[in-house]
Amino acid sequence: MSLKTIVMTQKASREHHMKQCYLSYMLACCFAVTGQHMATAQSPNHASDPSEPSPGLILKRLGARMEAGLSLEQHLAYLRHFDRIDMDHDGHHSTTEYIEKGAYLTPQARRGIFQAADENGDAKVSRAEYVLNRAITDEAKDILLSMDEDRDMAVTWSEFQTHTDLDSSEFSKIAVFDQLDTNGDRSLIIPEFLRVxxxxxxxxxxxxxVRLDLKREQELDRFWQEVSSTxxxxxxxxYAATCHGEGVLVSGASNTSYPLAHALVRWEKGFQDTKSGAMQASVDFKFSHRMGDATTAHERGIFRYETKKNQETTVDWIHFEALLVKKASGWKVLMEYQKSAAGEHEWQALQP
Structure with missing residues (x-):
């Protein structure tokens, strides 16, 4: 046999082995969510102890960010995939749409994934359930595979020790590993890891x-804090960077609307005076109504605007609404509606 033939045979053998590993990996992921070949997720040698650290803290120490780490690009990609399967566009995946008519993997595998995503057990998977399940499982697989030094689709105890930064004063590494290692073979594969x-x-x-709504509200809290800081x-x-380029200001007092860009021209002098020290200014926000999705938001509340100039202090409370859109660069105000004057008692009545 020639050297060239030997090399080609070895290459084909390696490629076949990698394909088999990948197929095993994909099937294992499917079985993980069905739970068909897994024992209990709790290690028999490490029973639950109320004094032990919470699972959420363990995941955080292992690098999990879950929905907090979900980028706009990922979120939109998950939603696009959700919409392709949601054939009747009712905002849910039914068992018919996802399991019976799906084209991804096998019906058995799709059933397992569906059941994992359907956290409330209502035989439907909402957009939020789908997105959160994808965020959790995709991140978990990335974390586990980042520990897999030899790329054999399994993480040994030695690899786990090397690639985890668990403070010994908080955790026992071996106890955490044992709870993840549900079959007790001293290595972690995708199925058991994802299950736990x-x-x-x-x-x-x-x-x-609720978790995804909270993520959006936390992002917007940071956005309004940035507005206050500017x-x-x-x-x-x-401040101008927080406004959409085609944003609109609606004024209830003057019963008109005009581009935010025009309002910025009018407001610039106040910013210059504040920066130079000629005056002081501050704005704070409280909300009575917040709703939205991954890329849009409607916020309603009161803002308090205070200025100090020439030893004179002026305070205004204004009922307002804002429509915002999320872009790659962050949230932007698309419409600001300054509705009417509010009173201090109304401001105090709103929760911070």
Missing amino acids: WGRWARQGQAPAN VQEGDFEG
Whole structure:
């Protein structure tokens, strides 16, 4: 046999082995969510102890961010995939749509994935349930595979020790490993890892829609804090960056609307005076109504605007509404509706 033939034979053998590993990996992922070849997710040698750290803290220390780490690009990709399967466009995957008519993997595998995503057991998978399940499982697989030094689709105890940064004062590494190693073979494969990880990621947590709503509201809290900071610092460019290029200002007092760009021209002098120290300014926000999705938001509440100039302080409370859109660069105000004057008692009545 020639050297060339030997090399080609070895290459084909390696490629076949990798294909078999990948196929085994994909099937294992499917069995993981069905739970058909897994024992209990709790190691028999490590029973649950109320004094032990919470699963959420363990996941955090292992690098999990779950929905908090979900980028806009990922979120939109998950939604596009959801919409392709949601054939009747009712905002849910039915068993017919996902399991019976699906084209991904096998019906058995699709059933397992469906059951894992259907966290409330209503035989439907909502957009929020689908997105959260994808965020949790995709991140978990990335974390496990990042520990897999030899790329054999399994993480040994030695690899786990090397690639995890668990503080010994908080955790016993071996105890955490043993709870993940449900079959006790001293290595972690995708099925058992996902089974335990998925349970820990949901334990004691709110439903998927609440978790994703909270993620959006936390992002918007940071956005409004940034708006407040730019006003206080007199940072005109920073403030302008929070506005959409085609944004609209609606004024209830003057019963008119006009581009936010025109309003910015009018407001710039106040920012310059604040930056130079000629005046002081601050703005704070409280909300009575918040709703939205991954890329849009409607916020309603009151803002408090205070200025100090020439030893004179002026305070205005304004009922307002804002429509915002999320772009790659972050949230932007698309419409600001300054409705009417509010009173201090109304401001105080709203929760921070």
